[in-house]
Amino acid sequence: MKNFVYNIPTKVYFGKDQLCHLAESLSVYGKRVLLTYGGGSIKKVGLYDTVMKELNAGGFQVFELSGIEPNPRIDSVRKGAQLCKDENIDVILAVGGGSTLDASKWMAAGACVDHDPWDFFQSPRKPLNGALPLVTILTLSATGSEMDGGGVISNPETNDKMGRMEDILYPRVSFLDPCNTFTVSPYQTACGAADILSHIIEEYFNAEEGNLFMIDSIMEALMKTVVKYAPIALAQPDNYEARANLMWASSWAINGFIKAGKTTAWSCHPMEHQLSAYYDITHGLGLAILTPRWMKHCMKALPETTQKFAEFAVNVFDVDKNLPAAEAALAGVAALEKFLFEDLKLTSNLTDLNIGREHFADMAQKAVEGGTMKAYVALSSDDVADIYEACL
Amino acid sequence: MKNFVYNIPTKVYFGKDQLCHLAESLSVYGKRVLLTYGGGSIKKVGLYDTVMKELNAGGFQVFELSGIEPNPRIDSVRKGAQLCKDENIDVILAVGGGSTLDASKWMAAGACVDHDPWDFFQSPRKPLNGALPLVTILTLSATGSEMDGGGVISNPETNDKMGRMEDILYPRVSFLDPCNTFTVSPYQTACGAADILSHIIEEYFNAEEGNLFMIDSIMEALMKTVVKYAPIALAQPDNYEARANLMWASSWAINGFIKAGKTTAWSCHPMEHQLSAYYDITHGLGLAILTPRWMKHCMKALPETTQKFAEFAVNVFDVDKNLPAAEAALAGVAALEKFLFEDLKLTSNLTDLNIGREHFADMAQKAVEGGTMKAYVALSSDDVADIYEACL
Numbered sequence: 001m002k003n004f005v006y007n008i009p010t011k012v013y014f015g016k017d018q019l020c021h022l023a024e025s026l027s028v029y030g031k032r033v034l035l036t037y038g039g040g041s042i043k044k045v046g047l048y049d050t051v052m053k054e055l056n057a058g059g060f061q062v063f064e065l066s067g068i069e070p071n072p073r074i075d076s077v078r079k080g081a082q083l084c085k086d087e088n089i090d091v092i093l094a095v096g097g098g099s100t101l102d103a104s105k106w107m108a109a110g111a112c113v114d115h116d117p118w119d120f121f122q123s124p125r126k127p128l129n130g131a132l133p134l135v136t137i138l139t140l141s142a143t144g145s146e147m148d149g150g151g152v153i154s155n156p157e158t159n160d161k162m163g164r165m166e167d168i169l170y171p172r173v174s175f176l177d178p179c180n181t182f183t184v185s186p187y188q189t190a191c192g193a194a195d196i197l198s199h200i201i202e203e204y205f206n207a208e209e210g211n212l213f214m215i216d217s218i219m220e221a222l223m224k225t226v227v228k229y230a231p232i233a234l235a236q237p238d239n240y241e242a243r244a245n246l247m248w249a250s251s252w253a254i255n256g257f258i259k260a261g262k263t264t265a266w267s268c269h270p271m272e273h274q275l276s277a278y279y280d281i282t283h284g285l286g287l288a289i290l291t292p293r294w295m296k297h298c299m300k301a302l303p304e305t306t307q308k309f310a311e312f313a314v315n316v317f318d319v320d321k322n323l324p325a326a327e328a329a330l331a332g333v334a335a336l337e338k339f340l341f342e343d344l345k346l347t348s349n350l351t352d353l354n355i356g357r358e359h360f361a362d363m364a365q366k367a368v369e370g371g372t373m374k375a376y377v378a379l380s381s382d383d384v385a386d387i388y389e390a391c392l
Numbered sequence: 393m394k395n396f397v398y399n400i401p402t403k404v405y406f407g408k409d410q411l412c413h414l415a416e417s418l419s420v421y422g423k424r425v426l427l428t429y430g431g432g433s434i435k436k437v438g439l440y441d442t443v444m445k446e447l448n449a450g451g452f453q454v455f456e457l458s459g460i461e462p463n464p465r466i467d468s469v470r471k472g473a474q475l476c477k478d479e480n481i482d483v484i485l486a487v488g489g490g491s492t493l494d495a496s497k498w499m500a501a502g503a504c505v506d507h508d509p510w511d512f513f514q515s516p517r518k519p520l521n522g523a524l525p526l527v528t529i530l531t532l533s534a535t536g537s538e539m540d541g542g543g544v545i546s547n548p549e550t551n552d553k554m555g556r557m558e559d560i561l562y563p564r565v566s567f568l569d570p571c572n573t574f575t576v577s578p579y580q581t582a583c584g585a586a587d588i589l590s591h592i593i594e595e596y597f598n599a600e601e602g603n604l605f606m607i608d609s610i611m612e613a614l615m616k617t618v619v620k621y622a623p624i625a626l627a628q629p630d631n632y633e634a635r636a637n638l639m640w641a642s643s644w645a646i647n648g649f650i651k652a653g654k655t656t657a658w659s660c661h662p663m664e665h666q667l668s669a670y671y672d673i674t675h676g677l678g679l680a681i682l683t684p685r686w687m688k689h690c691m692k693a694l695p696e697t698t699q700k701f702a703e704f705a706v707n708v709f710d711v712d713k714n715l716p717a718a719e720a721a722l723a724g725v726a727a728l729e730k731f732l733f734e735d736l737k738l739t740s741n742l743t744d745l746n747i748g749r750e751h752f753a754d755m756a757q758k759a760v761e762g763g764t765m766k767a768y769v770a771l772s773s774d775d776v777a778d779i780y781e782a783c784l
Contacts (some may be wrong), residue, residue, distance in 0.1 A: 001407075001632070001633065002407070003407025003408060003409075003410060005403070005404065005405055005406070006404040006406060007403040007404070009401060011397065011399040012397065012398040013397055014396050014397070014398060014652065014653070015393075015394070015395025015396060015653075016395060212636060212637055212640060213617055213620060213621070213633075213637055214613065214617040214637045214640055214641050214644075215640075217614075217616055218613045218614075220609075220613065221609030221612065222609075222610075224609055225605055225606040225609060229605070240393070241393065241605075244393060244604060244653075245605055245606045248604060248606055248652070249606050252606075260640070261636075
């Protein structure tokens with residue numbers, strides 16, 4: 001077990017009608033607010049009006065940047081950072097899902113430097129020089145960006161999709177109202193659930209000795225929560241209990257708590273980032289397609305991992321604990337496939353998304369960054385290409 | 393499900409040899425440090441010397457207050473608050489278990505007012521007027537004081553033992569090194585484990601509709617952690633994995649996370665506070681004796697609680713889920729008794745502690761504060777007296 005530092009400073013207002021605390025949360029930082037959001041769905045559902053009412057009543061001067069795209073692009077970040085500089089912004093208020101929040105974090109950092117924000121991602125990565133404070137209102141349970149210090153940005157010119165975590169980028173305050181996710185479509189709800197589950201799986205399968213049993217058990221609790229409530233949210237979009245469980249699980253899947261004492265060694269996310277960089281597919285869908293294939297690859301490449309996959313099967317999917325490990329492990333993968341592709345109705349392969357093998361070799365090279373991915377089971381570019389191939 | 397605010401600002405350095413971060417953690421607040429500790433065991437084990445070395449190297453001016461007793465007394469708080477005022481202390485460094493940390497919190501608050509610190513506890517309770525910053529080094533896994541804003545103080549003159557939580561009393565930084573608990577005796581380890589378990593049980597059994605399944609599952613994970621590792625720590629005092637799991641579980645049992653969305657309605661703690669106020673017994677021991685009797689009382693007084701006790705039995709003690717609820721629930725209580733009184737070797741009744749029934753009526757009145765305790769199952773003073781009686 002490794003030493004760790006636990007430091008999650010984000011304050012969360014969870015539940016209905018908490019935006020009465022919005023003005024007090026922002027005004028600590030000043031009166032000039034940059035309001036960021038995506039394609040305008042927040043206007044359709046009335047959230048924009050609610051937010052503006054609070055901002056106007058609080059006497060804030062509001063600047064807006066809308067149109068932040070899914071898989072947010074460096075151009076949006078550039079625009080936002082420039083706007084912050086030009087308008088002398090005090091605090092950014094991001095209203096949306098992970099894409100809007102991620103982009104806003106890097107606007108906050110970009111506002112404090114003179115160089116191009118893409119330099120934060122290109123090797124050698126430029127250090128941050130502070131960041132504007134960020135407050136968020138979450139509308140999609142998925143990426144956990146509302147309670148972490150990370151953001152993933154795409155550069156379509158280079159087919160790059162790059163993530164980076166920095167403590168200074170944790171939102172100061174996040175508003176999590178499950179009602180704001182009632183209008184999320186079944187498809188996006190399913191992709192979000194797959195993303196949450198993947199964040200936990202990436203940490204749960206970990207090669208290090210002496211993991212904290214407590215944290216492993218908590219990860220199982222989080223995974224069971226997603227498996228239980230995602231299908232309910234699909235069937236009953238305005239089920240508060242289901243939306244609340246998914247929303248709080250999304251935050252705790254990736255805010256740093258569950259990686260206590262471990263070296264982070266993710267597998268599916270680096271592989272998926274290439275998929276969505278090349279084909280702009282929804283991140284959670286890419287993860288759903290990749291994860292079961294990756295699991296099978298692990299057990300084949302390194303049979304001693306079977307035991308952990310059997311634990312996963314028993315503790316998350318209630319597979320019979322008396323089965324031999326290899327059998328239980330495979331039953332777990334099958335249960336995961338049933339969850340993702342039947343219960344959540346996600347497309348189960350790349351072929352159905354019109355994705356072929358033409359870029360697999362390049363994507364695999366990028367995923368392993370030209371070397372070997374030091375993940376749960378180390379992955380060469382050939383391994384990654386094989387896993388992509390199994391996804392067809 | 394109720395709305396909630398999540399706000400745990402404590403930064404935690406977890407693991408071995410993290411005190412290299414002590415000076416940087418303190419110096420944010422100033423150079424005049426009040427070092428508080430208990431009976432001197434930190435000198436025996438060398439921790440005092442390690443701490444002083446860091447403080448001297450960091451150029452701090454150190455004032456000391458030692459001798460803080462178990463079930464810490466208001467006189468120690470008074471002394472500490474006065475010392476803070478007299479010596480113009482910038483930050484308090486508490487080294488010890490829950491007693492030292494609790495007392496130090498109220499010294500920190502007492503340093504900022506002119507009145508007697510006991511006025512924080514007497515009705516009508518005086519408001520806080522700020523608090524000096526507090527940094528802690530934990531030496532006992534039990535109360536969770538290292539990551540919460542609460543402290544319990546005893547007044548032997550009035551047989552009162554009173555607790556109070558305030559956000560401003562969260563430690564700014566806590567150092568959690570499992571090695572610092574290697575020398576904790578089996579008895580104190582067992583009492584600490586019973587205390588941690590009780591903190592979770594108090595939240596787990598909750599009468600409100602629509603609890604967050606996610607949080608209930610996490611509570612089960614925390615309880616399983618205590619049940620698994622406390623006996624290992626008793627048998628192998630220097631088992632790092634066991635000590636680490638107990639230590640991190642102690643913090644998360646009571647830092648506010650698991651009460652998300654609930655109204656706090658504790659039962660055993662108010663009953664135990666009277667026991668240790670009258671007889672100065674170890675808090676965790678009192679909780680261990682009371683808890684199984686309280687469980688039986690609940691099921692008898694309000695049979696519809698049986699279902700939840702059955703879930704507890706199945707999910708924490710691995711009782712057969714196919715048993716009828718009433719049977720499973722009783723098997724769960726029996727498993728808890730076996731854990732507390734056989735595995736942890738704690739005394740199972742008050743008679744063996746030479747405690748008789750002479751004060752039960754008064755203690756019961758105080759526990760329900762002259763009315764009815766609005767707990768999981770509402771408790772009158774007669775109910776509480778019956779539960780005490782069952783503990784003989």
